[in-house]
Amino acid sequence: MNNFRQYWQSFKEYLQIEKNASPYTIKYYMQDLEVFFSFLHTEGLTRFCDVDERIVRVFLNTLYDQRLSRKSVSRKISALRTFYKYLEREDVVDVNPFSAIRLPKTESKIPGFLYEKELEKLFEVSDLTQPLGQRNQALIELLYATGIRVSECRQLILDNIDFYIGTVFVQGKGRKERYIPYGKFAEIALETYIQDGRKALLAKSNQQTNALFLNNRGVPLTDRGIRDILNKMVKDAALTVHVHPHKLRHTFATHLLNEGADLRSVQELLGHENLSTTQIYTHVTKDHLRRVYMRSHPRAND
Incomplete structure (x- = not known):
């Protein structure tokens, strides 16, 4: 699909070299990409530019159907927003379909600590x-x-x-x-x-x-x-x-x-x-x- 592995690898290198992302960020971002591309394959979409806001919302619905936490969904949106921003820079797509998607509000938990x-x-x-x-x-x-x-x-x-x-x-x-x-x-x-x-x-x-x-x-x-x-x-x-x-x-x-x-x-x-x-x-x-x-x-x- 549109040289998925090629862009998967080049995006990983972009995170490592240009963004100086931590190993954990890179690990989870790449996992999130795998989930997204599995979804696109299921939907029969073969090009990055075929993804619009409607497709993105269908994808988000599938995540909520899996009962993922708002924090997990937020991370996936962030990962894919960054990925499409990278694709824009590489002239692979003209529009970032994730740019207008708001991150779900996460629960504000007070960190636990020891007395x-x-x-x-x-x-x-x-x-x-x-x-x-x-x-x-x-x-x-x-x-x-x-x-x-x-x-x-x-x-x-x-x-x-x-x-x-x-x-x-x-x-x-x-x-x-x-x-x-x-x-x-x-x-x-x-x-x-x-x-x-x-x-x-x-x-x-x-x-x-x-x-x-x-x-x-x-x-x-x-x-x-x-x-x-x-x-x-x-x-x-x-x-x-x-x-x-x-x-x-x-x-x-x-x-x-x-x-x-x-x-x-x-x-x-x-x-x-x-x-x-x-x-x-x-x-x-x-x-x-x-x-x-x-x-x-x-x-x-x-």
Whole structure:
């Protein structure tokens, strides 16, 4: 169909090279294209220019019939809008049929986060006399201290940690780079792990690697490996809440804002391109509201 594979591949290269899109964005955009072209094949359409707003709305109806979430539908519209914009630039089509389609409003969910007492339990479960315990402690301290994404954490190498000024160098989405400071607890945990536990884990492998976090075989941790470690720590801490790496990121942002950090600074630390993305963290906890009330209201205390 109109050299589908040719344009599928060239669009993928466009996302990688010109847009500097993250691997996850590219992965899901290409999956969305596959879904769309399967739909066009079913409808008997053989050219990109055959697609108009009516066809687009039929496609959207098929998505809603599959009971997809509004977030999933929005992502597919965004992917296809970007694809047709690319086709316009390449003079394959004259009109982008997705340009006038409004994205469905998504549910505004408040991010889940952990309270300080819940965090304390996680910080106390690791056996710091063992290499894996030292690694786990360094991992959770760094995730909470910096708010980095699990993909960013997995990519860290030894040279990314600057103990002299207490920062970690992170390459985020779209290859955007940033430096994030970390505190004393993370510093101690990282130094202990790098000087002791990491060396013991590396000795189990025949290969050399600069990756910061290693698994029990001495090779670099994967995203799934990091999640499995957190799940085990939660189980060991007997917590009833579900904890994933992104919840630690939510917790990092929430705690900073609750303690008076300004929104722009938190945006920089999180690596968000738009301030609106950071604003979802401006909710406050009941404990914080109570502290503000007790500190500020004239009749709150004797």
